[in-house]
Amino acid sequence: MSPYVVVNTALIGFFGFAAIYHFILWSHAKHQAVLLVFALLCLVTACHAADVIALASARSVAAGQRALDIRVVLALLGQISAVWLLSLLSPVRARPYVWLVTVVFLIAVVVNLTVLHLAGTVTAVERISTAWGEPISVLRRDTPRMWLSLGPLYATALSVNVFGFVCGARV
Secondary structure: OOHHHHHHHHHHHHHHHHHHHHHHHHHHOOOOHHHHHHHHHHHHHHHHHHHHHHHHHOOOHHHHHHHHHHHHHHHHHHHHHHHHHHHHHOOOOOHHHHHHHHHHHHHHHHHHHHOOOOOOOEEEEEEEEOOOOOEEEEEEEOOOOHHHHHHHHHHHHHHHHHHHHHHHHHO
């Protein structure tokens, strides 16, 4: 097994265990929302590590496109989980902002899965070797939809990071 796969498999196990563990804690701790949100964030992160393996091992355009679409969905769901976790852990109670981010990213998930590929359409899959000799796939794709993905979605994602700094400062 290659180092790339081994590291990501370890991450799947680590975050998968954390998701299960925190879900069990949530079910026994009077259903504290922060434990459930953290469990969901760990689950999304474990799925993302699995998707990284799928991206690196894609051999066809269809497999590459599927892995890329899943990566976008997981990134959006991870941002939703992160903004809720920040809100629950800090004294900042910006529920309208948290709900706005949630709605914007859920709409983006639906658009990515049904209407258009937000990260672009995969046009080819090339195999390259890493410095240590491991073959991985590199997806060639057309330009992502600038007006939809790079504009408002990146601005919203950046605002989540700023929100994290504000929450951290308030703690």
